[in-house]
Amino acid sequence: MRPLLTTVKAAAVAAAVLLVPVIASVDARAQEHEVIHLPDTKFTFEGPFGTFDRASAQRGFQVYKEVCSACHSMRQLSYRNLSGIGLNATQIAALASQFQVQDGPNDNGEMFERPARASDRFRRPFQNDAAARAANNGALPPDLSVMIKAREGGADYVHALLVGYEDPPPGVTIAEGMHYNKYFPGHQIAMAAPLNTEGQVEFADGTKATIDQMATDVVTFLSWAAEPELEQRRAMGVRMVIFLTILGGLVYAVKRKVWANLHQDTQ
Amino acid sequence: MPEGLHESDVKNPVLRWVDQRLPIISMVQREYGTFPTPRNFNYFWNFGALAMISLAIMIATGVVLSMQYSANTQLAFDSVERIMRDVNYGWLLRYIHANGASMFFIVVYIHIWRNLFYGSYKTPRELLFMIGVVIFILMMATAFMGYVLPWGQMSFWGATVITNLFSAIPLVGNSIVTWLWGGFSVDNPTLNRFFSLHFLLPFVIAGVVFLHIAALHITGSNNPLGIEPKGPQDTIPFHPYYTTKDSVGIIVYLLVFALLVFFAPNLLGHPDNYIPANPLVTPAHIVPEWYFLPFYAILRAVPNKLGGVAMMGGALIVLFFLPWLDSSPVRSMRFRPLGRIAFLLFTANFFVLMWAGGKPAEQPYILIAQLATAYYFAYFLVILPFLSKFERPLPLPESISRAVLKHRGGGPLPAGATAKPMEKA
Numbered sequence: 001m002r003p004l005l006t007t008v009k010a011a012a013v014a015a016a017v018l019l020v021p022v023i024a025s026v027d028a029r030a031q032e033h034e035v036i037h038l039p040d041t042k043f044t045f046e047g048p049f050g051t052f053d054r055a056s057a058q059r060g061f062q063v064y065k066e067v068c069s070a071c072h073s074m075r076q077l078s079y080r081n082l083s084g085i086g087l088n089a090t091q092i093a094a095l096a097s098q099f100q101v102q103d104g105p106n107d108n109g110e111m112f113e114r115p116a117r118a119s120d121r122f123r124r125p126f127q128n129d130a131a132a133r134a135a136n137n138g139a140l141p142p143d144l145s146v147m148i149k150a151r152e153g154g155a156d157y158v159h160a161l162l163v164g165y166e167d168p169p170p171g172v173t174i175a176e177g178m179h180y181n182k183y184f185p186g187h188q189i190a191m192a193a194p195l196n197t198e199g200q201v202e203f204a205d206g207t208k209a210t211i212d213q214m215a216t217d218v219v220t221f222l223s224w225a226a227e228p229e230l231e232q233r234r235a236m237g238v239r240m241v242i243f244l245t246i247l248g249g250l251v252y253a254v255k256r257k258v259w260a261n262l263h264q265d266t267q
Numbered sequence: 268m269p270e271g272l273h274e275s276d277v278k279n280p281v282l283r284w285v286d287q288r289l290p291i292i293s294m295v296q297r298e299y300g301t302f303p304t305p306r307n308f309n310y311f312w313n314f315g316a317l318a319m320i321s322l323a324i325m326i327a328t329g330v331v332l333s334m335q336y337s338a339n340t341q342l343a344f345d346s347v348e349r350i351m352r353d354v355n356y357g358w359l360l361r362y363i364h365a366n367g368a369s370m371f372f373i374v375v376y377i378h379i380w381r382n383l384f385y386g387s388y389k390t391p392r393e394l395l396f397m398i399g400v401v402i403f404i405l406m407m408a409t410a411f412m413g414y415v416l417p418w419g420q421m422s423f424w425g426a427t428v429i430t431n432l433f434s435a436i437p438l439v440g441n442s443i444v445t446w447l448w449g450g451f452s453v454d455n456p457t458l459n460r461f462f463s464l465h466f467l468l469p470f471v472i473a474g475v476v477f478l479h480i481a482a483l484h485i486t487g488s489n490n491p492l493g494i495e496p497k498g499p500q501d502t503i504p505f506h507p508y509y510t511t512k513d514s515v516g517i518i519v520y521l522l523v524f525a526l527l528v529f530f531a532p533n534l535l536g537h538p539d540n541y542i543p544a545n546p547l548v549t550p551a552h553i554v555p556e557w558y559f560l561p562f563y564a565i566l567r568a569v570p571n572k573l574g575g576v577a578m579m580g581g582a583l584i585v586l587f588f589l590p591w592l593d594s595s596p597v598r599s600m601r602f603r604p605l606g607r608i609a610f611l612l613f614t615a616n617f618f619v620l621m622w623a624g625g626k627p628a629e630q631p632y633i634l635i636a637q638l639a640t641a642y643y644f645a646y647f648l649v650i651l652p653f654l655s656k657f658e659r660p661l662p663l664p665e666s667i668s669r670a671v672l673k674h675r676g677g678g679p680l681p682a683g684a685t686a687k688p689m690e691k692a
Contacts, residue, residue, distance in 0.1 A: 150541035237529020248518040255511040
């Protein structure tokens with residue numbers, strides 16, 4: 001018995017020793033694949049109690065409307081959804097009516113243009129993917145509806161990408177029509193820096209439109225667009241956890257009481 | 268009382284009338300009320316009930332989700348987003364269903380771990396165990412097809428990779444794949460049949476679960492000591508003792524579930540599945556859901572495709588033979604000093620496989636996966652069959668009640684009570 005145990009222990013030690021070079025080579029491998037470290041941007045919606053900063057989200061919508069929406073669709077969203085970032089019905093109706101959308105066919109069988117209503121989906125910049133590619137040097141600008149959920153790193157990644165444009169380091173050549181970005185995997189991105197000038201967007205509330213500010217705001221807006229249920233979800237979660245904790249205490253007390261009788265009986 | 272009726276103890280006249288003709292109340296009373304159950308279960312024995320709860324939650328949320336979902340390649344992704352945005356509490360239903368799959372697998376993996384540690388697969392519970400393995404395999408099929416339904420990038424490419432495995436079968440492989448797909452690639456017919464089967468299989472699972480429980484109620488449960496109850500002093504009625512103990516486990520399970528659903532609903536998912544499926548763009552790394560990773564690692568550990576598929580299948584099939592592969596008559600690893608070490612290594616090894624399965628298919632991950640695969644099979648095919656030849660198990664307690672009372676310090680025991688020689692050295 002004892003010698004056997006010793007043997008097993010010795011085998012375990014031997015296995016551990018053999019594994020060391022393997023683990024070391026894992027480390028070496030990790031350096032070959034470049035790991036991009038994303039800066040941690042502080043957002044109000046982080047953490048279990050975080051909420052969306054409405055003012056920031058509204059500014060972000062303005063950035064989307066004036067900059068991003070030239071190329072990027074958000075086809076899962078309707079104008080009516082904007083009530084979620086604090087716009088009222090009148091504001092939404094006025095906003096929607098700025099956009100012309102196609103409707104029809106009418107009684108003559110023809111399609112026609114009309115101002116958008118609150119119930120319409122966000123107008124798409126291109127009729128179809130082929131048109132989008134044709135206008136963008138062959139690259140397809142992705143839909144932004146769930147972009148924050150569709151990328152590793154989420155909000156931090158999109159923010160980093162938006163502020164991560166810089167001149168390529170010496171020795172790095174960039175293909176025709178591509179751009180260097182510190183945080184994009186592979187560093188070559190077809191999209192030119194969308195936020196490139198301070199004051200590119202004029203915020204009605206007087207907030208200074210620095211590139212970082214515009215990026216933070218638009219990421220707040222996109223995060224809300226990807227998870228419009230987030231605040232309701234977490235609020236429900238907090239109530240749920242409190243409820244289950246109390247119920248758990250009661251259930252455990254009942255269990256103890258039931259089992260206490262059993263222990264008495266047997267002793 | 269007219270002839271031919273069941274003799275019922277139910278007092279309420281209406282229920283009694285029913286019970287005399289369909290003794291369902293008597294049955295529940297017998298199988299879940301007074302059912303004699305070993306008195307020494309620990310909390311690992313919660314996980315059967317938890318698996319049951321998981322299945323019920325998955326079926327309940329799934330049926331409602333299916334009312335809003337469109338199984339069409341053009342509509343599926345958007346219909347899921349519509350559930351998330353426009354259906355009342357649709358986000359809640361979908362996140363419960365998506366995370367419910369993970370919770371189901373966590374629960375079932377712990378249930379299986381408990382089975383392996385306490386030797387519950389041994390005689391007389393071999394068939395009970397084998398039915399359990401069938402449930403596990405059905406669960407994997409159901410989960411795989413469910414993951415395809417949102418029609419994101421991982422849905423599409425996961426389906427492509429996994430269905431392509433069948434092409435490794437000699438001669439008929441490619442025909443089988445075409446038949447599975449309903450075409451020449453993963454496309455609308457594939458999505459349609461996966462939806463149909465994803466709806467059907469949970470009810471098949473429910474049926475097999477019934478067999479699992481029926482078999483359980485013939486042999487009764489194993490227990491942490493791995494010795495059979497020797498009389499009424501070793502058992503307690505299922506209700507109220509284990510109904511209350513299971514309730515405690517259910518609350519803890521719901522707490523973990525709630526933390527996932529409400530605070531980290533996408534933690535266990537892959538971001539790529541929020542990108543609509545695109546047959547022209549392959550994701551950088553195609554990874555299955557976490558609960559498939561150990562088997563995915565075994566698949567990729569073998570350089571030959573057919574070999575990999577055979578090994579992956581074998582990793583599940585070997586479980587069917589486990590009751591006869593383990594030659595030790597002692598069930599519980601508590602009393603197997605060497606078996607316990609081998610099994611704890613097996614447990615750690617399973618996590619190594621899970622980790623390696625999530626890594627790219629390159630060195631050194633392949634080598635690690637190969638070593639881990641070797642140990643996975645060695646545990647079943649070499650260690651368990653031969654270990655008992657030289658393992659000396661610790662002395663088994665004389666009975667469950669004696670062990671329980673000794674554990675609780677309930678007074679002096681008769682001399683020699685614990686010094687009984689073990690059943691077999």
